[in-house]
Amino acid sequence: MIINRNEMKREDKEKMRGGEGVTSFTYLADCEKEKNIRLLAEITLPPGSSIGHHRHDSETEYYIILSGSGSVNDDGVDKPIKAGDLVITGNGASHSIVNTGNVPLVFHAVIVTY
């Protein structure tokens, strides 16, 4: 099955997980129809926007950074991230992400469940 970009559902969320500003989602797939995956999305955080700290149990989230730069709190430790990097958060670990740069921070988010 092929899903064209213009068929994908988009959604903006304010102050996601207690973060700042707007988080824009483009849902690449309707994961209710898929197995062992509950999110496959392109996410955009404008400069200064963030997704607040949250935990992943019985699942792992992968952030694949596409463009821009920012900072991830990786289970308690702040680390810089930039295009090309991967963030892995699962098995009870927590993370948050903030765009600390001057251009949009864009990444793919994949949540695999188990």
Add this chain to the structure above:
Amino acid sequence: MIINRNEMKREDKEKMRGGEGVTSFTYLADCEKEKNIRLLAEITLPPGSSIGHHRHDSETEYYIILSGSGSVNDDGVDKPIKAGDLVITGNGASHSIVNTGNVPLVFHAVIVTY
């Protein structure tokens, strides 16, 4: 955990799955350490290169097209793909992909197992 781009393993495969030319992999994660996911990679096909037709059982592969354009044989039907599109292949379906354009075709490949 954060994996920086320069830590990621790269590999070139010739005539992958019976296709043409070179398929270049950047492995974003070592999936042997992950659950319910056996591939998380950025793949590049130069113009004219392809991955031959193959089937996915007990797993689903997602191609998230990042740049370039090409054609996917989606379980027997040829369809054009371009940046922003998603290809979903699982539950015994088959696919192949060829770069029919003049620039590299780059995509994320995610294989979720079940």
